[in-house]
Amino acid sequence: MVSRVIPVEPFDLVIFGGTGDLARRKILPGLFRRFRAGQMPPDARVIGAARTEMDASAYRDMIRDGILKFGGEESRDSESLEAFLQRLDYVAIDATGEGGWQHLAGIMRPGVVRAFYFSVAPSLFGPLAERLHQHGIADQEARIVVEKPFGRDLESARALNQTLAAHFREEQIYRIDHYLGKETVQNLMAVRFGNVLFEPLWNNHYVDHIQITVAETVGVEGRGGYYDKSGAMRDMVQNHLMQLLCLIAMEPPFRFEAAAVRDEKLKVIHALKPVLAHHIVRGQYDADGDGPSYREEAGNPRSFTESFIAIRAEIANWRWAGVPFYLRTGKKLRARHSEIAVVFKDLPHTIFEGDQARHRNILSIRLQPNEGIDLFVTIKEPGPGGMRLIDRPLDMTFATALGEDGKDVPDAYERLIMDVIRGNQTLFMRGDEVEAAWAWTDPIIAGWERRNDVPKLYDPGSSGPDDALMLLHREGRRWRDIRG
Ligand code: NAP
Numbered sequence: 001m002v003s004r005v006i007p008v009e010p011f012d013l014v015i016f017g018g019t020g021d022l023a024r025r026k027i028l029p030g031l032f033r034r035f036r037a038g039q040m041p042p043d044a045r046v047i048g049a050a051r052t053e054m055d056a057s058a059y060r061d062m063i064r065d066g067i068l069k070f071g072g073e074e075s076r077d078s079e080s081l082e083a084f085l086q087r088l089d090y091v092a093i094d095a096t097g098e099g100g101w102q103h104l105a106g107i108m109r110p111g112v113v114r115a116f117y118f119s120v121a122p123s124l125f126g127p128l129a130e131r132l133h134q135h136g137i138a139d140q141e142a143r144i145v146v147e148k149p150f151g152r153d154l155e156s157a158r159a160l161n162q163t164l165a166a167h168f169r170e171e172q173i174y175r176i177d178h179y180l181g182k183e184t185v186q187n188l189m190a191v192r193f194g195n196v197l198f199e200p201l202w203n204n205h206y207v208d209h210i211q212i213t214v215a216e217t218v219g220v221e222g223r224g225g226y227y228d229k230s231g232a233m234r235d236m237v238q239n240h241l242m243q244l245l246c247l248i249a250m251e252p253p254f255r256f257e258a259a260a261v262r263d264e265k266l267k268v269i270h271a272l273k274p275v276l277a278h279h280i281v282r283g284q285y286d287a288d289g290d291g292p293s294y295r296e297e298a299g300n301p302r303s304f305t306e307s308f309i310a311i312r313a314e315i316a317n318w319r320w321a322g323v324p325f326y327l328r329t330g331k332k333l334r335a336r337h338s339e340i341a342v343v344f345k346d347l348p349h350t351i352f353e354g355d356q357a358r359h360r361n362i363l364s365i366r367l368q369p370n371e372g373i374d375l376f377v378t379i380k381e382p383g384p385g386g387m388r389l390i391d392r393p394l395d396m397t398f399a400t401a402l403g404e405d406g407k408d409v410p411d412a413y414e415r416l417i418m419d420v421i422r423g424n425q426t427l428f429m430r431g432d433e434v435e436a437a438w439a440w441t442d443p444i445i446a447g448w449e450r451r452n453d454v455p456k457l458y459d460p461g462s463s464g465p466d467d468a469l470m471l472l473h474r475e476g477r478r479w480r481d482i483r484g
Contacts, residue, residue: 008421010043010112014104016095016128017119018048018059022147024066027119029075030414032067035084036074037410039418043112048090049104059090095124101135114142115420122149122160129167138167143420145174148239149230150429153445154438161431170431174420179240180427181412181419184371185247187396188340191363191373193252198363201344202319208360208477209324211341212244214367215333215482219285219460220307224298231305232282236329238441242269243429244340244367245325249315258425262433269436273314275444282448283308283465284455285332291460294331306455307331310468311444326472328479332460335484338367343477352387359389362480369484372396 013031015023034040048059064085067075075081089107093100108114116132118125125146132138144164151157164173179185192198201207214236220227227235246265253260284307287293294307308330315325344361359378366372374393381388410418419427456465463469463482472478 005037005039007039007041008044008113008418010041011115011421012045012047012108012112013115013117013417013421014047014049014091014108015117015119016049016093016124017117018090019050019052019062020119022119023048023117024063025070026413027117027417028063029067029071030411030417032071032081032084033074033410034414034418035087036077036080040087044087045109046088047104047107048088049093049100051092051094053092054090056088056090060085060088063088095120095127095131101131101137105135105137108137113421113423114139115145116142117145117417119147122146122151125160126163129164133167141172142168143172143174143423144168145176145417145420147176149234150175150239150434151438152230152234154435154442157434157438161435165431171425173431174416174425175429175431175434176416177239177243177429178412178416179243179367180247180429181414181416182367182371183410183415184365184367184373185244186427187373188247188365189256193256199252202342204319204321204323206344207323208343208345209326210245210248211326211339211343211480212241212248212328213341213480213482214241214329214338215335215463216329216331217333217336217461217484219291219332220294220297224300227307228298228300228303228305232307232309232329232331233441233445237309237311237327238437239429239434241327241329242437242440245313245327246433248340248342249320249325251319256426258428261426262430266430266433266436267317268315269433269440271315271317271320272440273316274440275311275313277447277451279312279471280444280448281308281310281465281468281471282306282453282455283310283330283458283468285330285460286457288460291332304452304454308333308455308458308464308468310464310471312471324475324477326477326479328464328468330458330464334461334463334482336369337482337484339480340365340367341480352389354389359391364393364480 015027017023031040031046064081067081091100091104093104116138118128120128129144151160192202246268249268250264251267253264284294287296295301295303298305310326310328313325313327342363346360362376364374364376373396376391376393378389379392381390416427456467458465463479469479
């Protein structure tokens with residue numbers, strides 16, 4: 001099945017940090033895929049901007065290399081690739097200096113959407129925003145895109161919001177959380193709000209608990225210096241896991257549009273209870289035969305930063321009172337596996353013999369690998385021999401259900417960049433959401449800093465520290481397996 005692609009309006013997209021890792025690995029390969037899919041109109045342009053002096057031709061060579069390396073199979077279509085590269089231009093600019101800005105102002109076209117991707121360190125957001133205005137480059141409709149990390153606590157997030165607000169209205173600011181751009185995450189909303197089946201069960205009468213797992217197999221590798229000042233809570237929970245939790249837990253918005261969805265997400269964050277110390281488990285991966293420990297990789301032998309965290313969270317409202325939300329994320333775990341699992345309660349009474357607890361309905365929403373949704377239901381094992389029950393998933397794997405190898409499904413960055421051009425903020429974080437998320441996160445971090453909490457060591461390739469297993473075991477529950 002070939003998906004329907006609606007071209008977006010003509011645009012000039014300037015990528016500050018256009019020579020950086022994110023631009024070469026994600027943004028430009030993503031734009032190339034949209035170009036190939038026919039979504040970029042003929043006069044759309046992408047302008048890379050960074051301090052390095054080079055001309056447009058050298059920039060195209062650099063991006064060609066990036067797309068060939070990171071663009072997957074489609075990058076072998078050399079005709080399309082060369083046509084795409086012709087859309088690229090480059091301007092040498094220092095975000096904190098004055099050179100290059102007049103040139104950029106001169107090449108921006110009137111009458112097309114103007115978007116500015118700040119793919120640079122957050123300390124440059126202010127200087128960029130200021131100069132875009134000083135030189136008359138950003139008009140009233142211009143959009144800016146910013147990346148995580150959006151602050152490292154409430155205070156710094158507020159300061160960043162204020163910096164951006166000095167030059168742009170909230171409707172112009174697109175804070176990316178690429179988890180929200182995933183096909184499955186949107187499908188979660190389609191499943192919840194497009195079917196009559198689930199919403200009546202989506203509450204503390206029928207849901208026993210919810211698990212959100214984002215497991216990675218990689219360590220901190222080259223990012224050790226940055227990561228050691230951040231840790232799993234700031235790097236993953238405050239943003240990605242929190243966003244997933246909001247979408248799972250929010251009330252039905254009155255319409256699927258930005259303000260309504262973001263209002264409902266914000267209410268969830270406000271309703272999160274403070275987390276008790278014994279509902280938090282932090283871990284750090286140890287060395288193993290093949291690889292260094294976290295501390296070695298981070299270059300900090302006395303580091304107390306967590307590369308793993310598990311939290312038992314609770315939402316204080318009528319829908320979710322008493323339902324635990326278990327969140328867990330970590331590096332160097334058994335498999336690359338991200339899943340939201342809604343685990344329903346046991347039957348009130350079973351008419352069958354045997355262990356009824358084994359037969360729980362679970363709605364599993366897989367973000368990676370193999371994006372899709374499974375609803376585990378109990379059926380009779382086929383064949384003679386009496387009534388034996390088994391659990392089987394009703395499988396909605398997108399790759400098989402929606403297109404040959406899932407090729408037509410855009411990846412998160414592609415979708416989100418096209419949403420910026422369309423002016424659709426539904427899948428982006430609003431400033432007040434980010435601040436509320438930090439307001440919940442800050443006391444948790446302050447708590448373990450006060451207690452001088454030392455993360456528990458765990459073996460690379462495991463499911464994290466044993467204490468994380470106990471977080472559920474002591475309540476008669478168990479984590480779902482981490483498997484690739
Ligand atoms: P990077 O590889 O270090 O690239 C930084 C870019 O900024 C380069 O193009 C650099 O080029 C440019 N730059 C630095 N100082 C500048 C200045 N004063 N004026 C203009 N340009 C300047 O970083 P990155 O990994 O691409 O990350 C960019 C941002 O996205 C960071 O905030 C990062 O936290 C965030 N992010 C990255 C990823 C990822 O996967 N890489 C994921 C999520 C979020 P010149 O040196 O030529 O100026």
